[in-house]
Structures are given as C-alpha cells and as structure tokens.
Amino acid sequence: MRSINDDIRVLQQKIGLYEDMKAYESLYMLLSPRLKNFCFSLVKSNEAAEEIVSDVFVKLWQIKNKLPDIENLKVYLYTIAKNFCLNYIARHFKNPVIRLDEMDIEPVVQLGSPEELCISADAVHKIKQCIKELPPQCRIIFQLVKEDGMSYKEAAEVLNISVLTVRNQVFIATRKVGALIPASMQSVLYTDRRSAS
C-alpha cells in the first residue's frame, strides 16, 4: 500500500502548487470509492455517504493552498470524512450516538467467493456474519486496515485511538474470522500450493 500513498503525495503536490484539475480528478477517482464505503459504514445511507465524500473533496479544494504542508493526506481526508459523518448523524438521527465505539457500524468488507477461498459457501456466510457481529469499533478498524490498506498508525490517527488498540482489534477480528475457517481439506490445499510453487 506504500505505492498508493506515494501516488497521493504526487497528486497532492500538483493540486497544492498548480491547482491541477487533472490531479484533483485523479485523486477523487483514487480515494472516493473507499472513502464512500467508510462513510457508508458510519451513516448507513448511500446518498448521504455520496454527498459527504463530495463535501470532503469540496473542502480539499478550498484548502488546496495548504496541501503541500499536510503530512498524510489520506489520513487527513478520512478524518474530515469521519467528522462530516458525525455531524450528519448529529443532525439527522433522532437519538444521535456520536461516539464511534457506541455506534452501530455497517461493515463493508470484501471476502471473496467460496471458490476463490476454497471453502464452503456456508463457511463464507458464517465469516460474513461474524464480521457483522464484531464490536462496532473493531469492525471499523478492521475495515480501515484491511479494505483501505491503512497502517495501524494511520487508522489510529483517523479514529483518534491508540496504535495498540488498532493492533489488538485487528488481531481480535483476524482471530474470530480465523476460528471459522475450517481445517478440513486444508492440508491438501497447502501441499498443492507448495508443490505448485
């Protein structure tokens, strides 16, 4: 995932120094789908998530002169997105819960098909269910690290928690999912892979 951060860095400079619209578009294309999933997890509305992401990029354009000074733009944008989501929730929900660790979070986590994973559809289903039932904070951390390719430090900054918490929560999620991966037939698989490589 280093390469993505390098790409972002280059675009960030182009936008900041030259108001480069092409770079702005590229950055939008690069980050908006994942940012949208992140927002969707928090606000649970497709439409609202779309608009929030657009607002995040409006904000980005408004502060473009400061871009060269921003150390990690990805973290910066996710943090703005998170704040916008919390604002949205405060405005639109009847009983707003604006603490991430108390919020119900809709996970957007990719698993792959049973064929790709070489496990039964039933096992895939159980894993999906398991991810949905992780504690909310654990879900969003897992999503940021696995889906958005964030380092523990980056995820910790976005969510304003400690790196150790991120490390522990990713471990917990991995262990819980891992416990559902069936052991049968796997030795065969493993030897297959070894003989193939």
Added chain:
Amino acid sequence: MTDEKLWLLVSLQLSGEATPAELSELEMLKQQDPLLAGRALVMERIWRADSADIETIGTAMPFDRHLQRLSNHLGSPVLQFDEEPEINPPAKSGSMRFLHKWWWLSGTVAAALVLIVLLVHTDPKDNPASPKIAANTVSTRPGSKSKIQLPDGTQVWLNADSKLEYSGDFSGRLREVKLSGEAYFDVVKDKSRPFIIHTSRVQIKVLGTAFNVRSYPSDKTTETALIRGSVEITLNGQPDRKVILKPNEKAVIDNASAELNIPGNPRAIKEKETMLVSAVHLDKKDQEVYETMWVKNKLAFDETPFDDMIAEIERWYNVTIIVKNKSLSAGTYTVTFENKTLDEVLEGLQFSAHFQYQLKDGVVTIL
C-alpha cells in the same frame, strides 16, 4: 494457544506491520502445522479479496456531478463542468477536452442569464399560474388517490381531487411541475436541476427532499410541510417574499392574504402575515407527522376545525356533506381513521360531536 499466536502473527503480516522476526516466527509455525498453515492461507485470500468483484456499496458520485456541487459551494463557477451530458463525446486529448468544457461553461452562464430575465419578465400578476408546463397531466377524482413516478424517478403520491402537470421528460435545466390539490413528494436529488412546484399561490423550489404540499383551490390556505431536506417557498408575483423550511416545519399561506394566527414560531416574514412558518403536527404517541398520514391511507385530523374536516371527508369519500347544525362549526377535532368506511368515520365522529346524520345517494346530511 498456537492458534492465538498464529492469528496474531497473521494479522500483523497481512496488515504489513510484522517485523522480520515475527515473519520468520510465522513461517516456522506454518511449517510445524500444515493444517494451521492452510487456514492461514485462506485468511490471506480473504484479506486480499479484490474489492472490485463483489457487493461494493455502489460507487462514489461521478466526478462531473461532484464538480457541479463544488461550483455551487464556491458560489461562482470557477470550475468547468458539463451543462448537459455530452452525447458520445468524441475522443479528444486532455487539454482539448477541458477547453471544450470551458466553452460549455460560458454557454451555461449565458443560459442562466437568459432564464433569469425571462422569469422576471413573465412572472407577475397577470399570469399568476406561471409557466405553461402541461404535456402530461395526472389527476385524481374525489375519493381516489394515486401514486406516480416522474421521469427523473421522483415519487409523487397524489391525494383525492388533485391534479399534477409536468412537461415531457424533464430534459431541461429545471424540473417543473404544476400542482392543484394535495401531493406528497419524494424528490430525487439532482442539485444541477432544481425541482420546482408551481401552485396558484406559491412556488416551491427543492433540491432533493420529501415534503407535502396542499393547495386545494377551495381551501383557505396553501400548506407545505417538510419532512426532510430543505425547500424554498416563494410567493407568486413576489419573488422577494421567500422562506426556507427546515425539516418538520410547515409554511402556511393564507390564500386570501388575510391575517391568520397560527401557533408556532413565525420566522422570516413578519410584516403582513401572508405566510407563516410553524411546526408540523406530530402525533404525541409515535411522532408520526399528521400532514402526511394520508399517504398511508390514514384520514387524520389534528385540532382541525369542523368545517375543514368535513371538506376533507368529502374529498376522501367523494360525497357531498350538508351540515345543517351550524353550532358544530365551533369545535376542533383530533382523530385518525385508518382504512375506515364513510359510515365508520361518521359514527366515530358522533361520539364527540353529537349529531345525527343521513346518508342518501352520495349526500350526507348532518342534522
């Protein structure tokens, strides 16, 4: 215990956070236990599952639409954007394409200017019903309701004895409809093409939202109740008289321009109370909004004057009601009928209003 250790190391490895020492420890664990190693492999595949292939929650807003929103935010169109979707844009080099878009922008500005001029010149008094929209007309008879979907996907529930006109396919810069009667709108968001509802007294401009409009010619007032989003209401012929509603507020316009006292928080317009803003009527129990209950087939009244209630029942059941006992007009009524027949409604009202009635040939006489 090895399980725990394995998953910890795997989680570190897959996150890209493992140290070389941890990586070699993981390798060792895998070699010792091929079963665990197999499961770790599946985990790796899960971790690397390509997000492109399955159930992503839609995609983000297209960049063009984002640019339009950006332009709106900045107040001035500092950025290029396509005014209309280009039909099969010919392949061009980057810079050419951008030049092309700039050109479109100047066209947009010109179009907007022309439009403003037109509105200013054609709006006022002699033509209070405003632009001709026509093309498609959907209407409901007294006693029936209807739900329609407009070409842009907007949902409209049309209450009894109402009429909605809209132009063909909504292809222009504005989505305009004309309403007489009552309708609940759930407007599809499209910030580039505002949705405008013309009634005999006001025009309502929305960007994407849900709300109820009540504008029966026979009613004393025109009401707009907002459920979510935001709408801007302008009095016909008085473009400077406008009010922006927040969710769960309603604007009540006195059709006769007479003074009207409605409890709530008169905002925005004070001098001559043609237009008042107040809160919508919420059901105390379940917070349901009275103004939109008809959409769910509930005939609902909240402190409604007797005469208004009778008019509503007439429309709802397509009957004529003659009230002989004038003393009944004094009271107000709060009651909800769900899927009830006319007889059931009238019998229900008898409990509190104490009247006798006769129903004959579609005419109810209240004695």
